[in-house]
Amino acid sequence: MASEKPQKASLGRVLVIGGCGFLGHHVVNLVLQHWDTTAVSVIDLRCQRNRRPASDGVEYVEADITDADNLTKVLGRLRPDVVIHTASPQAQGSGAVSNELFRKVNVDGTRAVVTACQQSAVKALVFTSSASIMSDNKTDLINANETWPVIRGKNQSEYYSETKANQSAPRLRVQAAAEELVLAANRTGDSNLLTASIRPSGIFGEGDVQAVYHLVNIYEQGRTGVQVGPNTNIFEFTYVENVAHAHLLAARALLLTAQASTVPLDHERVDGEAFLITNGQPIYFWDFARAIWRAAGSDKGTAHVWEMPREVGMLLGWLSEVAFGLVRKPPTFTRQRIVYSCMTRYYDISKARRRLGYVPLVTLSEGVRRAVQWTLDRKAEEKK
Amino acid sequence: MPSVKSILYYMFHPEQLRKVWHEPVYRRDPSKESDTLKSCFHYLDLTSRSFSAVIQELNPDMLVPIALFYLVLRGLDTIEDDMTIPLEKKEPLLRGFDKLMKIDGWTFTENGPNEKDRELLIHFDDIIAELKKIKPNYYEIIEDITIKMGNGMADYAIKAENGEGVETVAEYEKYCHYVAGLVGEGLTRLFVAGEWANPALNDRPELTESMGQFLQKTNIIRDVHEDFEDKRRFWPTAIWSKHVDKWEDLFKPENREKALQCSSEMVLNSLKHADECLFYMAAIREQSVFNFVAIPQAMAIATLELVFRNPAIFERNVKITKGDACQLMIESTQNLRVLCDVFRKYARRIAKKNDPRDPNFLEISSACAKIEQFIETLFPTQDPKKIALVQKNSNSEDEEKMDPWEGLILVGSVLLALFLISALMIGAAYLMGARFDKMFSGEPSSLVPAGSKPTTSLLGDHDEL
Numbered sequence: 001m002a003s004e005k006p007q008k009a010s011l012g013r014v015l016v017i018g019g020c021g022f023l024g025h026h027v028v029n030l031v032l033q034h035w036d037t038t039a040v041s042v043i044d045l046r047c048q049r050n051r052r053p054a055s056d057g058v059e060y061v062e063a064d065i066t067d068a069d070n071l072t073k074v075l076g077r078l079r080p081d082v083v084i085h086t087a088s089p090q091a092q093g094s095g096a097v098s099n100e101l102f103r104k105v106n107v108d109g110t111r112a113v114v115t116a117c118q119q120s121a122v123k124a125l126v127f128t129s130s131a132s133i134m135s136d137n138k139t140d141l142i143n144a145n146e147t148w149p150v151i152r153g154k155n156q157s158e159y160y161s162e163t164k165a166n167q168s169a170p171r172l173r174v175q176a177a178a179e180e181l182v183l184a185a186n187r188t189g190d191s192n193l194l195t196a197s198i199r200p201s202g203i204f205g206e207g208d209v210q211a212v213y214h215l216v217n218i219y220e221q222g223r224t225g226v227q228v229g230p231n232t233n234i235f236e237f238t239y240v241e242n243v244a245h246a247h248l249l250a251a252r253a254l255l256l257t258a259q260a261s262t263v264p265l266d267h268e269r270v271d272g273e274a275f276l277i278t279n280g281q282p283i284y285f286w287d288f289a290r291a292i293w294r295a296a297g298s299d300k301g302t303a304h305v306w307e308m309p310r311e312v313g314m315l316l317g318w319l320s321e322v323a324f325g326l327v328r329k330p331p332t333f334t335r336q337r338i339v340y341s342c343m344t345r346y347y348d349i350s351k352a353r354r355r356l357g358y359v360p361l362v363t364l365s366e367g368v369r370r371a372v373q374w375t376l377d378r379k380a381e382e383k384k
Numbered sequence: 385m386p387s388v389k390s391i392l393y394y395m396f397h398p399e400q401l402r403k404v405w406h407e408p409v410y411r412r413d414p415s416k417e418s419d420t421l422k423s424c425f426h427y428l429d430l431t432s433r434s435f436s437a438v439i440q441e442l443n444p445d446m447l448v449p450i451a452l453f454y455l456v457l458r459g460l461d462t463i464e465d466d467m468t469i470p471l472e473k474k475e476p477l478l479r480g481f482d483k484l485m486k487i488d489g490w491t492f493t494e495n496g497p498n499e500k501d502r503e504l505l506i507h508f509d510d511i512i513a514e515l516k517k518i519k520p521n522y523y524e525i526i527e528d529i530t531i532k533m534g535n536g537m538a539d540y541a542i543k544a545e546n547g548e549g550v551e552t553v554a555e556y557e558k559y560c561h562y563v564a565g566l567v568g569e570g571l572t573r574l575f576v577a578g579e580w581a582n583p584a585l586n587d588r589p590e591l592t593e594s595m596g597q598f599l600q601k602t603n604i605i606r607d608v609h610e611d612f613e614d615k616r617r618f619w620p621t622a623i624w625s626k627h628v629d630k631w632e633d634l635f636k637p638e639n640r641e642k643a644l645q646c647s648s649e650m651v652l653n654s655l656k657h658a659d660e661c662l663f664y665m666a667a668i669r670e671q672s673v674f675n676f677v678a679i680p681q682a683m684a685i686a687t688l689e690l691v692f693r694n695p696a697i698f699e700r701n702v703k704i705t706k707g708d709a710c711q712l713m714i715e716s717t718q719n720l721r722v723l724c725d726v727f728r729k730y731a732r733r734i735a736k737k738n739d740p741r742d743p744n745f746l747e748i749s750s751a752c753a754k755i756e757q758f759i760e761t762l763f764p765t766q767d768p769k770k771i772a773l774v775q776k777n778s779n780s781e782d783e784e785k786m787d788p789w790e791g792l793i794l795v796g797s798v799l800l801a802l803f804l805i806s807a808l809m810i811g812a813a814y815l816m817g818a819r820f821d822k823m824f825s826g827e828p829s830s831l832v833p834a835g836s837k838p839t840t841s842l843l844g845d846h847d848e849l
Contacts, residue, residue: 291746
């Protein structure tokens with residue numbers, strides 16, 4: 001299988017935007033490990049963290065992608081064949097930015113990236129989207145594939161509307177709009193730019209300070225005894241390296257398409273297409289949490305677990321929202337969290353398997369082991 | 385007139401009643417059968433109760449070929465199983481069984497006296513007589529599988545003689561292939577030859593293989609204790625040696641948790657075939673054939689759930705209850721959809737029993753979820769076109785999340801309404817003479833106006849009942 005043992009296929013000159021971020025630095029690592037390249041460079045707002053040693057020859061450039069003119073200049077100098085655009089501010093958690101900034105980086109920044117790519121004769125642009133752009137955060141997604149509709153806002157002005165923290169729906173619309181920009185740029189105008197989008201679900205791994213970090217916290221606080229709902233809801237979590245792998249497979253496919261003299265047939269096409277990416281291992285939602293807790297050291301089974309009915313959870317969530325609302329603070333526990341933990345969201349990734357030859361490199365359990373180990377190490381360092 | 389005893393029995397085993405109602409698609413008609421064919425069905429009953437019943441409900445075209453196919457394989461099995469036959473004698477019998485079953489009047493009388501199916505071989509001439517009558521294309525299939533299985537069994541007999549057990553997972557699956565996968569191959573070819581199944585099954589041999597593997601592996605897990613007592617082992621060393629040092633350690637009470645973890649790994653290994661089994665059964669085009677293949681599969685997923693994390697499998701034989709078996713009979717003889725519901729139900733039960741401390745916890749959870757996912761590919765719950773339409777139509781601002789303040793007002797008004805109603809009721813009670821002033825004074829029946837007679841005690845009331 002091509003993707004199981006990539007025979008160091010060539011990607012030419014590769015640029016990773018957001019290459020010091022959570023996903024981005026895994027992309028850089030994987031490029032160096034598995035692929036043959038003539039140059040690797042990174043653009044990020046700040047390039048101190050997640051940096052490869054100088055001996056790897058990666059060129060780091062500090063730049064703000066919302067500064068379109070500067071970005072075009074930088075790309076004009078780097079002249080990449082492939083651009084992997086992973087940059088997006090953290091959507092949730094402690095490092096979350098305002099919706100306004102979120103929109104600015106995702107929509108304006110992505111537009112600037114597209115323009116810069118077109119002007120610098122980039123051949124392939126792969127964009128990091130999200131599987132959640134198909135979700136309204138209420139309705140289940142049951143074995144959804146790419147034919148499911150993407151949730152969109154009514155008009156552009158909506159992206160500017162500042163809403164309360166932790167309401168992620170406007171942000172998903174922003175991500176949907178950014179993906180639309182990228183895919184619409186495929187084969188347009190005078191440029192030969194080919195584009196594709198990767199929609200990962202539940203991405204986790206080393207460097208992740210959201211899902212796994214949060215779950216390890218719950219374990220350390222001894223709060224593993226509650227389960228909301230009957231745990232029949234299936235979810236999908238994807239180890240970060242597999243997501244990185246999918247990006248590079250897409251980039252490779254776009255390069256091959258660019259070399260071909262004819263436009264590929266619809267059913268084998270990669271350019272202008274979006275691809276859902278998961279570990280191919282759907283799992284009952286709470287079982288993932290338990291696997292994390294086990295990896296973090298828990299010796300508990302499920303005998304101590306109280307199954308809280310969803311309705312009770314919703315009531316508690318609402319009470320918490322009211323309480324926090326009264327003291328005018330963003331609530332830490334909300335109804336949305338309850339909804340999330342009872343929602344079914346899993347995907348059919350056969351399109352990526354077929355067209356990209358995608359096969360996950362790392363199993364879910366190995367991913368969990370690595371992610372939890374990293375989290376524990378980091379927490380130990382923080383304590384020092 | 386049902387007897388009192390049977391009424392009592394059905395009262396406590398209501399599920400059994402369903403068996404009484406069960407109406408097979410076809411029923412064989414012994415009055416039109418030759419003596420030798422009747423004899424064949426007699427031995428079918430003797431050798432396998434459960435299989436015999438499902439075979440006899442097959443459509444008339446498949447009935448005899450499949451019954452004979454089963455008896456031929458059973459004949460082979462009876463020779464292979466018999467430890468009183470020396471290997472020098474056994475090997476040529478197994479490898480040449482396809483020739484023997486062509487000889488008119490051939491019988492075999494040298495089985496040990498304790499071999500439970502020796503009668504079948506003593507009267508094998510009846511089976512041979514009927515084999516000559518079936519359609520040649522059916523006969524060819526039976527013959528081909530007999531050759532393959534005879535050779536496979538001979539190879540295993542030699543290995544057993546040399547004390548070689550099942551070491552790797554590949555060897556384990558190869559063994560299951562010889563004893564079950566080949567049966568599946570023969571059946572699939574018979575179904576396709578008779579046009580009772582989608583011919584595409586011939587191009588997807590892995591689906592047929594999964595059908596056999598799933599049944600066989602599940603039985604091997606369930607029978608671990610019985611096989612241990614018979615000094616036989618089918619669990620591959622590659623799996624059990626991860627959990628205990630010596631095979632017999634698995635059965636020691638002090639190693640129960642390790643043994644359970646080992647059995648979960650075996651269950652996981654079996655579970656991976658479940659989706660392909662469902663896929664296979666989607667290709668069956670006729671009800672009686674569907675029932676024939678679906679019943680054992682439904683029993684297998686239920687058995688897998690029963691043995692999963694069940695310490696009893698190391699102490700004694702476990703079996704699904706008769707009630708469950710009957711329920712499964714009913715549910716697996718309807719259609720694919722109902723059968724999928726059975727698979728989903730048991731997959732969820734397995735997931736529920738799963739223990740986070742088990743080394744294969746995550747894989748097992750995922751294997752169960754994958755069964756559910758596969759069922760979704762057969763019968764999707766969601767239709768993307770409909771979802772798109774709904775989204776288009778609900779142009780009302782999708783973000784009508786309730787503001788906490790709004791909610792507070794809502795709850796406030798509910799409380800206010802409650803307060804008003806209570807006030808009204810209490811007021812009415814006061815007007816009618818309720819003495820609220822005595823409510824907390826501890827006097828009996830303080831809410832009752834003075835002078836009214838206290839009611840008789842509750843106990844007194846009960847005496848009259």
